[in-house]
Amino acid sequence: EAGVAQSPRYKIIEKRQSVAFWCNPISGHATLYWYQQILGQGPKLLIQFQNNGVVDDSQLPKDRFSAERLKGVDSTLKIQPAKLEDSAVYLCASSLSGRARDEQYFGPGTRLTVT
Amino acid sequence: GDSVTQMEGPVTLSEEAFLTINCTYTATGYPSLFWYVQYPGEGLQLLLKATKADDKGSNKGFEATYRKETTSFHLEKGSVQVSDSAVYFCALFDNYGQNFVFGPGTRLSVLP
Numbered sequence: 001e002a003g004v005a006q007s008p009r010y011k012i013i014e015k016r017q018s019v020a021f022w023c024n025p026i027s028g029h030a031t032l033y034w035y036q037q038i039l040g041q042g043p044k045l046l047i048q049f050q051n052n053g054v055v056d057d058s059q060l061p062k063d064r065f066s067a068e069r070l071k072g073v074d075s076t077l078k079i080q081p082a083k084l085e086d087s088a089v090y091l092c093a094s095s096l097s098g099r100a101r102d103e104q105y106f107g108p109g110t111r112l113t114v115t
Numbered sequence: 116g117d118s119v120t121q122m123e124g125p126v127t128l129s130e131e132a133f134l135t136i137n138c139t140y141t142a143t144g145y146p147s148l149f150w151y152v153q154y155p156g157e158g159l160q161l162l163l164k165a166t167k168a169d170d171k172g173s174n175k176g177f178e179a180t181y182r183k184e185t186t187s188f189h190l191e192k193g194s195v196q197v198s199d200s201a202v203y204f205c206a207l208f209d210n211y212g213q214n215f216v217f218g219p220g221t222r223l224s225v226l227p
Contacts, residue, residue, distance in 0.1 A: 004158075033215070042119070042204050042217030043159070056214060091159070104215075106159040 002026065004107035006092050012113045018080035021110045025073070025094030031055075032069055033104065034077050035091040043091055049075065050098055082114045117142045117209050119218035124202075127224045128195055136190040136203055136221045138179075144211020148172075148181055148188040151204040151217070159204065162190075195225045 005024040013019050025032050030051050035043035046065065048055040051072035060067070064083070069075040079086055089109040095102040122137040140146065150162040150172070163172030168183035177192045188205060205218040 035217075040219070042206070042219045044217070045215055048215075058214075093159075103161045103164075108158045 004092055004094055004105050006090075006107040006110055008110055009108065010111050010113075012115065013082055015084055015114055016081040018078065019082055019112065020076050020078045021090050021092075021112075023075045023077070023092030023107060025075070025092070026105055029094035029096055029105075030072070031095045031098035031102070032075050033091075033093040033095075034067055034075070035093065037089045037091055037109070039088070046077070048098070055098065079112075082112075084114050087112055087114045117146070117207060117214065117216045119205050119207055119216055121203075121205050121218040121221050124220070124222040125224055126221060127226065129226050130197055131194045132225075134190070134192040134195045134199075134223070136205075136223070138188045138190065138205035138218060140186050140188065140205070140207050142186075142207055142209050142211075144209050146207040146209050148179070149206040149208070150177070150179055150188070150190050151206060153202045153204065153220075155201070162203070195223070197225045197227050199223060200225045 032049045034046045037043040046060045047057040047067045049069040052069050067077045089111050091109045092107045093104040095104045118141045120139050147166040149164045151159045152162045153159050163174040165172040165181035171180045179188050179190045202220045202222045204220045
């Protein structure tokens with residue numbers, strides 16, 4: 001079974017530029033999560049999708065971050081414009097249905113450096 | 116709001132030593148509790164979980180018991196190996212608020 005795929009693995013941009021990350025979850029997983037993990041901290045949930053609908057985006061900085069999950073499969077997370085404090089690893093995870101008993105499977109992450 | 120607190124690292128142990136990593140939580144509802152592990156260069160993986168009070172999760176020699184009275188979920192292993200060197204994250208899923216919260220992580224280094 002293929003795991004969660006993310007690209008790119010690394011990205012370096014200047015502040016005020018825009019950037020997009022892509023995630024392909026495990027086939028058949030209805031729930032998709034985007035997390036931000038700042039160095040030395042635990043992952044922070046940015047947004048959760050159930051199929052192609054948003055379940056929770058309460059911690060997504062909506063003035064600069066956006067995410068979509070077209071057709072309930074792949075997802076993209078965009079930052080526009082980026083700030084220095086956005087430097088972090090962006091993790092995508094998926095689970096079968098989003099219930100607590102369903103394990104979340106994490107991708108390798110995209111490491112973003114904003115200079 | 117919900118939160119997870121872990122003991123600060125790094126934790127450095129010799130091989131075959133006993134491991135405890137403390138984790139306590141605050142939650143609005145009745146959470147499910149998890150330990151995730153991140154090995155060097157790899158993604159986060161679920162290590163073990165417990166969904167209700169007094170449940171014990173176990174995997175790969177690691178154990179943690181859901182203690183509602185002390186709001187804790189401490190991770191233990193009787194004899195650590197060099198291959199256990201990783202960052203360990205305690206996390207909760209709040210079944211009431213339906214949100215997932217991670218602790219800050221504890222880095223474990225096991226020396227041969």
